[in-house]
Every structure is written in structure tokens, then in C-alpha cells.
Amino acid sequence: MHAQIEEEIFYPALRAVIKDTDLLAEAEVEHASAKDLIAQIRAMDEPGEMFDAKVTVLGEYIDHHVKEERNEIFPKARSARKLDLVAMREQLMQRREELMGETAEA
Numbered sequence: 001m002h003a004q005i006e007e008e009i010f011y012p013a014l015r016a017v018i019k020d021t022d023l024l025a026e027a028e029v030e031h032a033s034a035k036d037l038i039a040q041i042r043a044m045d046e047p048g049e050m051f052d053a054k055v056t057v058l059g060e061y062i063d064h065h066v067k068e069e070r071n072e073i074f075p076k077a078r079s080a081r082k083l084d085l086v087a088m089r090e091q092l093m094q095r096r097e098e099l100m101g102e103t104a105e106a
């Protein structure tokens with residue numbers, strides 16, 4: 001859900017107003033890697049060394065991703081004058097609610 005709302009709303013809006021978008025591309029790759037690892041963990045039948053390794057690596061990916069968002073992407077968003085972060089916050093929360101509803105129905 002984190003990845004989906006960022007990729008649908010936050011990253012495209014930021015991409016439109018900043019020049020250096022490498023970080024956003026990297027963040028999308030990180031989202032994809034985390035999703036892939038989550039799918040692998042979900043598909044595993046029993047715990048074991050590989051299960052533990054995947055969970056550990058997923059934690060490391062997420063730590064890295066959160067740090068990069070906090071330290072590099074969010075400051076860029078805050079300093080981009082053309083971006084209305086208050087309005088975007090509403091949009092993100094609304095989309096999150098929608099997705100949570102869909103997950104609950106599934």
C-alpha cells in the first residue's frame with residue numbers, strides 16, 4: 001500500500017517539479033524489490049534458513065528505503081515550491097482509505 005500510493009500520487013507529482021529524478025527511479029526499484037521479496041516470503045511453505053534470510057534482507061531493504069525517503073526525497077518535496085503538500089497529504093490519505101477498503105473486502 002505504501003508503494004502503491006507513492007507511485008500513484010507522490011512520485012509523479014514530485015517528478016513533475018524536480019530536475020534530478022534519479023532518486024525516485026531508485027525508490028521505485030526498491031519498492032519493486034521489496035514487493036518481490038514479500039511475494040517470495042508469502043510463497044514459502046515452512047520456516048527455515050532461507051525464510052529467515054529473506055525476512056532479514058527485507059528488513060534491510062526497508063530500512064534503507066525509509067532512510068532515503070526521509071533524508072533525501074522528503075526534503076526535496078518540502079523545498080519544491082510548486083508542490084502543495086497539504087493537498088497531497090489529503091489525496092494520499094484518501095487513496096490509502098480506498099485501498100484499505102478494497103483489502104478488507106477481498
Ligand SMILES: [Fe+2]
Pocket residue numbers: 002003006027031065069
Ligand atoms: Fe516508498
